[in-house]
Amino acid sequence: MKNLLNSLSILCILVLFGCTTAQKNTTPIIPAGWAKNVIWYQIFVERFNNGDTTNDPRPDLMYSKTSSPVPANWKITPWTKDWYARDDWAKDLHSFNDNLQFRRYGGDIQGIINKLDYLQDLGVTAIFLNPIYDSPSLHKYDARNYHHIDVTFGPDPQGDLKLMAQENPVDPTTWKWTSADKLFLKLVDQLHKRNMRVIMDVSWNHTGTEFWAMKDVMKNLEKSPYKDWYVVKSFEPFDFEGWLGIKSLPEIRKVNITTTRKAGHPYEGDINEGAKKHIFDCTKRWLAPDGDTTKGIDGFRLDVADQIGLGFWRDYRKFTQSIRKECYLVGEIWWEKWPDTLMNPVPFVNKDVFDAVMFYQLYRPARKFFTDSTFTAKDFADSLNFQRNRLDKAFRYVSMNVSSTHDTPRLLTCFYNPGKYKFHANPNEDKNYKTGKPDKNTYDRVKLYLVHSFTNVGAPQIWNGEEMGMWGDDDPGCRKPLWWKEMKFQPETRTNFQPVPKTYDETGFNQDVFDFYKKLIQIRKANPVLVDGDIAFLTTENKKLMYKRFTDKDEIFVIINADKQAQTFELPRDGKYGDLLTQKELNGKSVNVEPLSAMILKVSK
Numbered sequence: 001m002k003n004l005l006n007s008l009s010i011l012c013i014l015v016l017f018g019c020t021t022a023q024k025n026t027t028p029i030i031p032a033g034w035a036k037n038v039i040w041y042q043i044f045v046e047r048f049n050n051g052d053t054t055n056d057p058r059p060d061l062m063y064s065k066t067s068s069p070v071p072a073n074w075k076i077t078p079w080t081k082d083w084y085a086r087d088d089w090a091k092d093l094h095s096f097n098d099n100l101q102f103r104r105y106g107g108d109i110q111g112i113i114n115k116l117d118y119l120q121d122l123g124v125t126a127i128f129l130n131p132i133y134d135s136p137s138l139h140k141y142d143a144r145n146y147h148h149i150d151v152t153f154g155p156d157p158q159g160d161l162k163l164m165a166q167e168n169p170v171d172p173t174t175w176k177w178t179s180a181d182k183l184f185l186k187l188v189d190q191l192h193k194r195n196m197r198v199i200m201d202v203s204w205n206h207t208g209t210e211f212w213a214m215k216d217v218m219k220n221l222e223k224s225p226y227k228d229w230y231v232v233k234s235f236e237p238f239d240f241e242g243w244l245g246i247k248s249l250p251e252i253r254k255v256n257i258t259t260t261r262k263a264g265h266p267y268e269g270d271i272n273e274g275a276k277k278h279i280f281d282c283t284k285r286w287l288a289p290d291g292d293t294t295k296g297i298d299g300f301r302l303d304v305a306d307q308i309g310l311g312f313w314r315d316y317r318k319f320t321q322s323i324r325k326e327c328y329l330v331g332e333i334w335w336e337k338w339p340d341t342l343m344n345p346v347p348f349v350n351k352d353v354f355d356a357v358m359f360y361q362l363y364r365p366a367r368k369f370f371t372d373s374t375f376t377a378k379d380f381a382d383s384l385n386f387q388r389n390r391l392d393k394a395f396r397y398v399s400m401n402v403s404s405t406h407d408t409p410r411l412l413t414c415f416y417n418p419g420k421y422k423f424h425a426n427p428n429e430d431k432n433y434k435t436g437k438p439d440k441n442t443y444d445r446v447k448l449y450l451v452h453s454f455t456n457v458g459a460p461q462i463w464n465g466e467e468m469g470m471w472g473d474d475d476p477g478c479r480k481p482l483w484w485k486e487m488k489f490q491p492e493t494r495t496n497f498q499p500v501p502k503t504y505d506e507t508g509f510n511q512d513v514f515d516f517y518k519k520l521i522q523i524r525k526a527n528p529v530l531v532d533g534d535i536a537f538l539t540t541e542n543k544k545l546m547y548k549r550f551t552d553k554d555e556i557f558v559i560i561n562a563d564k565q566a567q568t569f570e571l572p573r574d575g576k577y578g579d580l581l582t583q584k585e586l587n588g589k590s591v592n593v594e595p596l597s598a599m600i601l602k603v604s605k
Contacts, residue, residue: 031355032299032328035398037531038126038197039521040461041119044406045129045153046104046138047481048464049111050079056106057152064136065218066209066248070102077103079481082504083472084493096496097428100476104138107481108153109183116190122467122514123521126197126459128301130406132184133200134164135208138479139406141303142208142248146282147175154180169212170274172281177289185289188297199328200286203303204271204279204312206243206251213275214250229253229275243307254309261309264336266347269309276312280319287323299328305354306333306343313353330356330400339423345387349395356399359458361387363403364421366452369545370445370562371418377540377562381547385537388457397532399458403449404466410478411463412471415449416442425474427497435473436494437505444596447516448560451581451598454520455549455558457535467517469510485509523580523600529554539569548572556580557601561593568592576604 050056059070073089090099109132119127131140134148148164151157160178168174177185191198207214213226221227221235230250231241243249254261257269270276287296300320305313313331320327331354333343342364345357365383368375388396404411409425416438417425424430453460465482472478483489491504524530529549533556539546543563549556557577561567571577574589580600593599 031351031395031398032326033398034197034298034326035126035328035355035400035459038459039124039524040126040128040400040459041122041124041464042128042405042461043112043130043464044107044479045109045112045132046107046140047479048107049115049482049484050106050108051110051112051114052108052155053106055108055152055155055157057104058157061152061157062102062104062136064142064208064210064248067136068098074102076106079105080487080489082490082492083477083480084496085490097476101138105481106152109149109180109187110155113183113187113190116194120194120196122518123525124196124462126199126298127191128199128201128400128461130201131203131303133202134180136210137208137248141203141206142210143203144208144210145169145212146202146207146279147172147285148178149180149184151178151180154178154183156180170278172285175285185295188295192294197298197328199299199301199330200297201301201303204252204316205304205307206249209248209250211250213278226274229272243304251307256311257309264306264341264343266306267309268311270311270315271308276315280316283316283320284323287320287327293324296324298324298326299330299355301358302329302331302354305331305348305357310347310353313348317352317354328356328398329354330358333357334360339420344390346390349391349399356395358402358405359387359399360402362399362401362456362458366449367414367421369543370449370452371415373543376542377545380545381537381540384456396457397459400461401453401456401458402461402463403453404463404478406463406479407475408478409474410470410472411446411449411466412438412442412469413473413477415446416471422474426477427473427495431497433473434495435471435477436492436503437507438471441596443513445562448562448596448598450516450520451558451560451600452545454524455530455556455600457549460524462517467514469513483507483509485511519581527554527556527580527602529556538572543567544569555603557599559591559593559599559601561595561597564595566592566594571601577601578604 056076059074062070071089075089077087086099093099132149132153133140133143134145134150135143140150151160154160156179160180163176163178167176188198213229217224217227217230218238229252231253233239233241241251243251252275253272255270255272259268261267289295331348333345333348336343342361345361348354348357362384365380369380404414408422416434425433427433427435468483470483472480489507492507494503494505529551533549533551535547535549537547544567545560546569547558559569569591571589571591577586579586580602585604
């Protein structure tokens with residue numbers, strides 16, 4: 001009897017162990033599930049919309065110890081001015097790019113609030129905001145404060161500065177809510193009421209020289225309690241490490257590095273403990289203002305994520321999820337070796353680090369397929385399958401499938417110049433680089449790409465202004481003020497490097513491009529299979545591409561003819577199909593597709 005009981009006990013233990021093991025192995029990995037359903041819209045606030053002219057930037061708020069002085073006669077640049085025309089105050093500057101770095105147009109938080117109806121009409125369901133924390137630059141990656149919105153983005157810059165002066169920036173119990181902070185929280189509330197998500201762009205890798213901790217180090221040198229937050233090379237004379245050697249971006253000290261740290265590769269390490277605590281405090285402030293997660297943002301876009309060790313990111317993941325379980329983290333990892341090799345996303349995309357990366361790895365082969373006649377549909381399909389299949393399935397669907405951003409040429413200009421991606425993508429480095437209005441062929445090819453983008457696995461992303469038909473070369477040319485429909489813009493010089501006599505392009509809102517984006521968004525929203533479905537490539541012959549998105553209950557066929565000649569595609573079965581792009585009905589088992597054209601087919605019932 002004793003032996004029988006022992007046998008039964010062992011059996012129960014084995015059964016329990018087996019069940020536990022099975023549960024462990026079959027539990028799905030669930031990233032922020034909401035992210036697969038969204039249409040991302042990226043906003044660069046300073047250039048989006050000026051909703052409040054009373055808070056426009058001033059020279060004293062643009063000051064940075066490591067920047068050149070603001071020109072004495074500086075003033076705001078008119079929103080509708082020719083981008084390539086020099087400002088009156090810029091005549092003594094050495095280069096046109098110096099002119100652009102000093103420019104301000106006055107975009108602000110109120111400007112976003114005023115355009116929420118526009119964004120909702122377009123079909124946007126998630127906003128990705130480039131940095132909005134308080135800083136002197138136009139790009140805001142050089143923080144003065146992580147825990148405050150830029151004073152010129154709110155209604156009372158002077159009052160906000162007075163409030164901030166009352167704080168101990170290292171002690172969250174003393175932090176105030178400025179008028180800019182409150183207006184941002186109002187924006188978050190209004191977005192949530194419209195069932196729209198919002199994430200903030202942050203750089204925990206570096207601050208600006210006007211950041212309160214760095215200013216204390218500069219003032220008190222080795223006596224500063226924050227001296228170990230940064231990599232100080234010497235105190236006499238004072239010198240420090242800037243990110244990529246850029247002195248306006250002092251890098252936060254990395255610690256506990258246990259593997260080789262090499263640019264473009266992941267490594268094991270952390271950051272200074274004091275800076276880390278402050279970062280966590282600021283993170284909590286935006287995820288759960290006053291402890292209320294319903295008032296907070298939905299996640300973060302993490303700038304230059306490969307520059308920080310994976311140990312920090314694992315702790316950051318745990319911390320953010322302890323506050324908001326579905327906090328979406330998307331890392332910027334980009335070049336392993338510029339301009340040829342993109343980074344491997346695998347070490348960064350998992351349950352311990354990020355939900356997603358900005359998936360440039362999908363965009364680059366797509367651009368090549370739609371612009372390079374030698375890159376076949378099979379090459380394209382193989383590239384997509386390789387990139388996508390490196391990730392666990394759940395993470396493929398919540399990826400942020402970026403096309404263009406604040407750091408790249410705009411889509412139209414990128415396709416208009418079909419050379420190597422992001423290589424010499426401006427007239428400074430390539431005198432033949434075209435910055436004017438693209439030709440019809442370019443518009444047609446971009447539309448083909450957009451059909452693919454909005455029917456692909458993962459969430460599509462729109463860089464603000466692309467839906468308006470804007471063009472522009474690499475940063476800073478991609479950061480023009482947006483071409484709002486109600487505004488009349490000056491004609492634009494085709495390029496500031498063009499010799500006299502100059503020619504001009506008419507600029508302004510392109511209704512046809514806007515309508516095309518809107519249609520694709522509607523198609524994606526109306527067909528859940530484009531969100532949840534698997535993908536299979538059916539035709540990959542020369543420039544003929546056909547794939548299907550499918551589930552057990554539904555399927556959609558995407559047909560793209562990237563050739564200059566009409567092509568016939570064989571359909572999977574004989575029957576009736578509806579083209580979601582044109583609303584036309586098709587019959588039969590084959591279809592003729594015009595040059596540079598696409599169809600999104602659904603079986604008619």
